[in-house]
Amino acid sequence: MQPIKEIRSRTVVLPLADVDTDQIIPARFLTTTSREGLGKQLFHDWRFGNDGEKKQDFVLNKPAANGCKILVAGHNFGCGSSREHAPWALLDYGLQAVISTEIADIFRSNSLKNGFLPIVVNKKCHDWLLNNPGAEVSINVEESTLILPSGDCVKYPIDDFARYCLVEGIDQLGFLQQHEKEIQMFENSRQ
Amino acid sequence: MNKSASKTLFEKVWSSHLVKDETPDTPAIVYVDLHLMHEVTTPQAFSLLREKGLKVRRPDLTLGTMDHSIPTTPVKSFKDLAIVGQGAANQVKTMEDNCAEFGLELLGFDSELRGIVHVIGPELGATQPGKIIVCGDSHTSTHGAFGALAFGIGTTEVGHVLATQCLLQRKPKTFAIEVNGTLQTGVTAKDIILAIIGEIGVDGGTGHVIEYCGNAIQQMSMEARMTICNMSIEAGARAGMIGPDDTTMSWLKGRPRSPKGKAWDQAVEHWTSLASDRSAEYDRSVTIDGSAIEPMVTFGTNPGMVMPVAEEIPASGDSGFKKALNYMQLTPGKPLTESPVDVVFIGSCTNSRISDLEQAAKILEGRKVAEDVRMLVVPGSQQIKMQAEEKGLDKIFLESGAEWRESGCSMCLAMNGDTVPSGQLSVSTSNRNFEGRQGIGARTILASPLTAAASAIEGSVADPRPYLET
Numbered sequence: 001m002q003p004i005k006e007i008r009s010r011t012v013v014l015p016l017a018d019v020d021t022d023q024i025i026p027a028r029f030l031t032t033t034s035r036e037g038l039g040k041q042l043f044h045d046w047r048f049g050n051d052g053e054k055k056q057d058f059v060l061n062k063p064a065a066n067g068c069k070i071l072v073a074g075h076n077f078g079c080g081s082s083r084e085h086a087p088w089a090l091l092d093y094g095l096q097a098v099i100s101t102e103i104a105d106i107f108r109s110n111s112l113k114n115g116f117l118p119i120v121v122n123k124k125c126h127d128w129l130l131n132n133p134g135a136e137v138s139i140n141v142e143e144s145t146l147i148l149p150s151g152d153c154v155k156y157p158i159d160d161f162a163r164y165c166l167v168e169g170i171d172q173l174g175f176l177q178q179h180e181k182e183i184q185m186f187e188n189s190r191q
Numbered sequence: 192m193n194k195s196a197s198k199t200l201f202e203k204v205w206s207s208h209l210v211k212d213e214t215p216d217t218p219a220i221v222y223v224d225l226h227l228m229h230e231v232t233t234p235q236a237f238s239l240l241r242e243k244g245l246k247v248r249r250p251d252l253t254l255g256t257m258d259h260s261i262p263t264t265p266v267k268s269f270k271d272l273a274i275v276g277q278g279a280a281n282q283v284k285t286m287e288d289n290c291a292e293f294g295l296e297l298l299g300f301d302s303e304l305r306g307i308v309h310v311i312g313p314e315l316g317a318t319q320p321g322k323i324i325v326c327g328d329s330h331t332s333t334h335g336a337f338g339a340l341a342f343g344i345g346t347t348e349v350g351h352v353l354a355t356q357c358l359l360q361r362k363p364k365t366f367a368i369e370v371n372g373t374l375q376t377g378v379t380a381k382d383i384i385l386a387i388i389g390e391i392g393v394d395g396g397t398g399h400v401i402e403y404c405g406n407a408i409q410q411m412s413m414e415a416r417m418t419i420c421n422m423s424i425e426a427g428a429r430a431g432m433i434g435p436d437d438t439t440m441s442w443l444k445g446r447p448r449s450p451k452g453k454a455w456d457q458a459v460e461h462w463t464s465l466a467s468d469r470s471a472e473y474d475r476s477v478t479i480d481g482s483a484i485e486p487m488v489t490f491g492t493n494p495g496m497v498m499p500v501a502e503e504i505p506a507s508g509d510s511g512f513k514k515a516l517n518y519m520q521l522t523p524g525k526p527l528t529e530s531p532v533d534v535v536f537i538g539s540c541t542n543s544r545i546s547d548l549e550q551a552a553k554i555l556e557g558r559k560v561a562e563d564v565r566m567l568v569v570p571g572s573q574q575i576k577m578q579a580e581e582k583g584l585d586k587i588f589l590e591s592g593a594e595w596r597e598s599g600c601s602m603c604l605a606m607n608g609d610t611v612p613s614g615q616l617s618v619s620t621s622n623r624n625f626e627g628r629q630g631i632g633a634r635t636i637l638a639s640p641l642t643a644a645a646s647a648i649e650g651s652v653a654d655p656r657p658y659l660e661t
């Protein structure tokens with residue numbers, strides 16, 4: 001994984017609450033055996049009509065969304081299925097972070113393992129972001145802060161280990177493998 | 192026992208699996224006793240192993256099946272099963288190849304033990320109290336009904352478990368949901384869990400492991416308990432658990448992979464000790480009066496948008512409510528029972544076990560599925576299919592006009608050829624009513640097998656209670 005220290009971008013706002021991973025990428029696209037190329041199917045049924053045409057009123061289809069790397073979403077983003085295809089699709093599309101007031105557990109865990117940043121802020125900050133689509137914000141991953149256009153700096157919670165892995169570009173499997181001796185001892189103790 | 196030493200079921204299972212405890216800087220390393228796999232969430236994990244030249248550490252603790260992308264069309268022999276779509280066919284083949292290459296047990300296409308991953312684990316007796324069980328699938332919470340700590344993981348984590356048999360985890364919080372009282376006629380475990388999700392919300396369990404307790408839970412069969420734990424994820428919880436008791440033991444006794452002889456006695460002693468201590472404390476708790484719960488259905492596009500089937504759709508709600516009702520083409524303030532139904536689906540890891548099929552059959556026996564309604568009955572496993580056929584349930588379904596299928600996930604997620612056509616209304620015993628979950632534009636109402644069967648007969652959403660009066 002590439003180290004991630006900072007993400008700076010305009011925001012694109014999808015204010016709906018409880019966006020589930022079936023919306024992020026519908027199940028019928030999960031017959032893939034690869035993790036590449038899923039961006040095409042991101043939010044497929046919200047982005048495209050039955051005729052395959054782009055729905056012009058969907059936020060990601062609006063010209064203002066071009067090049068945005070930060071998604072501001074409603075409460076409880078990423079609920080439902082554990083499919084890691086969800087963060088893969090978001091990343092492949094070009095998004096790098098989501099900001100909400102709550103992010104579902106499995107989605108958050110999957111995101112962090114792929115370098116997609118799940119950021120939880122308080123309601124006041126969230127309300128401001130919802131009301132100011134396109135705001136230029138930056139995320140300082142090392143400091144765990146979100147910097148608003150006003151210069152206000154909002155600290156967000158993140159597991160220290162997950163942050164360390166993101167900033168250093170560390171693969172968590174490697175960390176587990178370093179504990180081979182302990183794993184072996186644990187197995188022996190249970191026999 | 193002194194209070195501080197009291198532990199919950201979760202804490203007992205968690206602490207006995209710590210290869211290394213968590214610190215402020217690092218998560219805990221927990222050991223996994225059983226890793227279940229299916230074809231959809233594993234291919235990329237095997238690719239990773241191959242890239243890194245790694246082996247599977249414990250093939251003996253790893254078990255695969257195929258359920259999501261396989262068809263459920265009735266066939267004489269599995270050889271005749273035609274997979275729908277090149278992607279699905281490739282995925283099934285990839286699963287076979289991966290299991291062969293890494294030396295893993297696969298209850299594959301032609302196995303009589305094949306079925307939905309969360310149905311076959313318990314059925315085989317591989318699911319046992321006190322185990323940590325994981326699978327790249329959020330409904331792994333089902334196995335918690337046995338007092339296991341069972342939770343869904345992502346594909347990267349599937350790779351971690353394959354390579355090291357361990358996971359990096361932060362300790363979740365605990366949440367006791369106590370359900371008391373005698374359930375009314377026509378009220379099942381499905382209605383209870385829908386009512387619970389309605390009460391605590393689709394994010395009510397985030398960051399928590401739920402323990403379901405109370406006399407209503409104690410009186411439930413294992414199958415009902417599995418239905419409850421299954422939908423823990425629909426409340427956002429990490430897992431759902433129920434303390435092992437006599438019901439658990441008698442269900443597991445004699446299963447193919449349950450311990451035998453002396454080992455069984457030792458296991459029972461150990462399993463019994465896992466139940467939460469009386470004075471154990473939880474981070475959060477709620478109490479629910481089970482006797483007040485009525486048959487429940489969803490009316491919106493997430494499992495928290497629930498109502499008693501006989502009542503009117505709520506008149507108003509937030510902006511999400513409007514969007515949901517718009518998608519569902521339902522009118523606020525109107526009864527739901529007037530809505531014409533196109534499809535009825537009995538199946539999924541929530542409600543496809545033998546008792547679910549028996550309940551549906553009880554209502555359908557001697558009656559006909561309404562004209563214009565397509566009804567699918569999809570057993571959770573090939574074993575359940577055989578049991579049902581021994582009991583003659585298949586005949587009841589077929590005579591009523593329903594389809595009797597091979598096992599699989601089927602219409603629960605519409606990636607295998609079984610789909611609800613756009614715009615059609617489906618009453619489904621599955622667990623997710625998200626937009627498009629059962630097919631593009633499909634409108635899903637979640638319900639119990641009783642409510643689903645009654646709705647099939649009436650051709651509109653129906654209260655099952657009149658069918659149960661003697």
Ligand code: SF4
Nearest residue numbers: 330539540600603604
């Ligand atoms: S039946 Fe549905 S919820 Fe259960 S494992 Fe299959 S797809 Fe997932």
